[in-house]
Amino acid sequence: MLLKRTGSFYGRLVAKPEKTENPEVVLEENVTLQDQIENLRAKISLKERYNKVQSEEVEECRVGVSTLTNDLWTETNKLRNQLAHALDLEKQAVRNALRSHRSFQLALSGKIPDFAIAWLEDKVFDMSKRLNLLLDALACKRMKLKDSEDLVKLIENSPRPGTLKWEADSIKTCKTLEYAIENMRVKFESAQILHSKYREIRNILQDEKSYYAPSLRQLENQLNTQTRELDQLKTMLNEAAVFQNEALKNLAITEKEASENRRRRRRLMARMKKAVQKVLEVNLEKSTMAIINANQKKPFKYEHKYSTVADNLELGDTVVALRMKKLEIEKFQEKAKRLVESMRVPNLTYIPKRYQQVQHLAQQLNSEKRQKEETRDFLIRQRDHLLLIHSYLAYTGQKAEAEFKSSEAALQATNKDLKGDIDLTKKTIHHYGEIIVDVQLGLLSLNELLDGGAVKKKRPSNALSTGELIKLASMKITKLVNDINQLEIEIGEDSRFSLPAVEYDQMKVTRTTAVPPRLIRVGTPEKQDESDEEDYADLKVPTREDIKIKSAKIVSTGRMRRGLEHI
Incomplete structure (x- = not known):
């Protein structure tokens, strides 16, 4: 079945005529010609209504696809303009660098263009590596800062040590x-x-x-x-x-x-x-x-x-x-x-x-x-x-x-046992703390999924406790179950059908742009366990594959917004 976000009627399924569990077998010999004609007329009228509904639905889908295509063209043009602007800025920076850097002028004085281009590409390559290294260091520091902030919030929301x-x-x-x-x-x-x-x-x-x-x-x-x-x-x-x-x-x-x-x-x-x-x-x-x-x-x-x-x-x-x-x-x-x-x-x-x-x-x-x-x-x-x-x-x-030796031996044994108990208690506390953190992270992920997969760029100032997260997730799950039940009641179990998925040619939607070799990404360390909240890869120079992946993400987001994504 299809879901939609707007209140319009397009995309809503029409209930099929209910089928009886025990259909009666009607023999043509027992039915008169007039009755057969009436039945055919009824079927034709029903089919016409059904075809009319389908045509309306297809028209609405076509309108939505055209709107989405226009949006995508607009966004593509915007991105193309941004890319051209970035290239112009880079060219201007190169010209300024050649004008302002005496070493560049000395190195390229009297050189042919091919040599100058290769030499500048090497410089850009070196600068890209340095930039990637700095970006990776910045990403690591931001991740550490984020972990520290999460830990501080967890500590602030957790009960004070020694109160239990x-x-x-x-x-x-x-x-x-x-x-x-x-x-x-x-x-x-x-x-x-x-x-x-x-x-x-x-x-x-x-x-x-x-x-x-x-x-x-x-x-x-x-x-x-x-x-x-x-x-x-x-x-x-x-x-x-x-x-x-x-x-x-x-x-x-x-x-x-x-x-x-x-x-x-x-x-x-x-x-x-x-x-x-x-x-x-x-x-x-x-x-x-x-x-x-x-x-x-x-x-x-x-x-x-x-x-x-x-x-x-x-x-x-x-x-x-x-x-x-x-x-x-x-x-x-x-x-x-x-x-x-x-x-x-x-x-x-x-x-x-x-x-x-x-x-x-x-x-x-x-x-x-x-x-x-x-x-x-x-x-x-x-x-x-x-x-x-x-x-x-x-x-x-x-x-x-x-007496001292006996008491010392007893105290050493007691101290050893207590150290073992303390270590076991610390391990238990650490284990339960990890479980609590995992539960809180799972509840946060569940709440984000229940919110529709929207990415939050900023966390709320006051983090919720585990009980509040459980209550919030329970309320959202209850609401989702009620919505599904309501939709099932509205649509009906026997009237479910699926329209053929509309396939789009991404190459037609997004026009390919020639990327110069100097902008091709070099080998950089891959980041592991990246957060969905902040994508630090967007800060780097995009490659062809990055542009394709981003375009696919944009198309998928547009489909979800227009109610064309199958669930």
């Missing part, structure tokens, strides 16, 4: 992982610092390990030596104390005995004095009496003799006591001599001072002993404490290292 739920969840998961990785990195650095500190402490302890043992042994030897000296001094002190006690006792006894002896001597001396005085008095009296009685009679000799014997007896006891005391004094002197020798002093008067010195030295040695014992105990405690710290640090370091 799964994107927010992915971002949250990524941030959580980043925080965990950063936390583990800080822990790892802290563990490395602690590990280095532990190593330094261990090295210091190992270096000082050889120093503590000799120091302790030296301190123990000194302590043992001082202990032995202190024991000797204690022994000397004890002996001196014993000697001192004995000497004090002996001195006290000696002083007591001396005092008693003095008292006794005093008493004896007093008694002896009294006795002597008495004896002297008696002797004086006796002498006096003797002198008095010398003349009278002799003195009595026996009384004086008896008093002298008693005195001699008392004097012997005193001498014996003195001898005993001398023996005791000699024993005391021997003990004092031994004490002086043991105390190593010149005499007994230095013993108290030496005793004080020994006590002071004993106190100093005891204090030094206590200090060294405290130092030894402190060093032992410090060694034990350092060994405990070393053991604790080694244990905690090994434990922390094991």
Whole structure:
């Protein structure tokens, strides 16, 4: 069936008479001659009407073809004029180039026309190649610009990244992982610092390990030596104390005995004095009496003799006591001599001072002993404490290292899984994005086809979203289906027929023009996946084939506009 764009009646099909499904067979024997004549008249009238309609349709087609031919002739003349104008401009440019380019004039001075034409054709050929190269570069840049604009529009129309739920969840998961990785990195650095500190402490302890043992042994030897000296001094002190006690006792006894002896001597001396005085008095009296009685009679000799014997007896006891005391004094002197020798002093008067010195030295040695014992105990405690710290640090370091390695392995596995999930999510996003872009491009192409194949030179300022494109395509498809149904109802299923396609001789419609060799296209890179919206080949110098293709496009467009294209 034929479609038309105008509201005129030409091109509309006339419905054929409907055929009955079960036509009745009418025998000529049963039909009268008058009825047959009437039937023939009806058929003839119907055929005449049908032929009339066809003649009207053909006349309308002829008028349309003539109009199209006139339009094509007008456009061809216009294009021919444009081509002639372009050729004139080129000739003028050549003349101007020869006038303005000194190198051209020098190169062509004194040359024959054939050489000049060939030389200029070479120059034009070179310029054409440069022009083609520049046009290709311009086309590539425009395509990139168009792709960038489409991408920007797609990005502007697409939802902002991170607004979708799964994107927010992915971002949250990524941030959580980043925080965990950063936390583990800080822990790892802290563990490395602690590990280095532990190593330094261990090295210091190992270096000082050889120093503590000799120091302790030296301190123990000194302590043992001082202990032995202190024991000797204690022994000397004890002996001196014993000697001192004995000497004090002996001195006290000696002083007591001396005092008693003095008292006794005093008493004896007093008694002896009294006795002597008495004896002297008696002797004086006796002498006096003797002198008095010398003349009278002799003195009595026996009384004086008896008093002298008693005195001699008392004097012997005193001498014996003195001898005993001398023996005791000699024993005391021997003990004092031994004490002086043991105390190593010149005499007994230095013993108290030496005793004080020994006590002071004993106190100093005891204090030094206590200090060294405290130092030894402190060093032992410090060694034990350092060994405990070393053991604790080694244990905690090994434990922390094991925990860190396990957590690091777990985090690495988790990170690997999450990276795989992220890569899979990115691939999925990219896949769905490509699908969305393909769907949008398909919807745009579908909308352009539904609009009648019209080429839009400019895109709308605000691009439509996918949902809006789907709604628009659905509305257009629904409208197209309704139009087709309406046309089918108007035309009818059994009244479809097709007129023979009108063939046009393109060579008659478009007059061929001789193209000079210098305008023949040279080999240029073919463009792939060119957009239908912009034809950058029109910017280049047209060739014979380009002109033919363009003429065919013009003819096809004219047919479609006039409703002569078969669908």
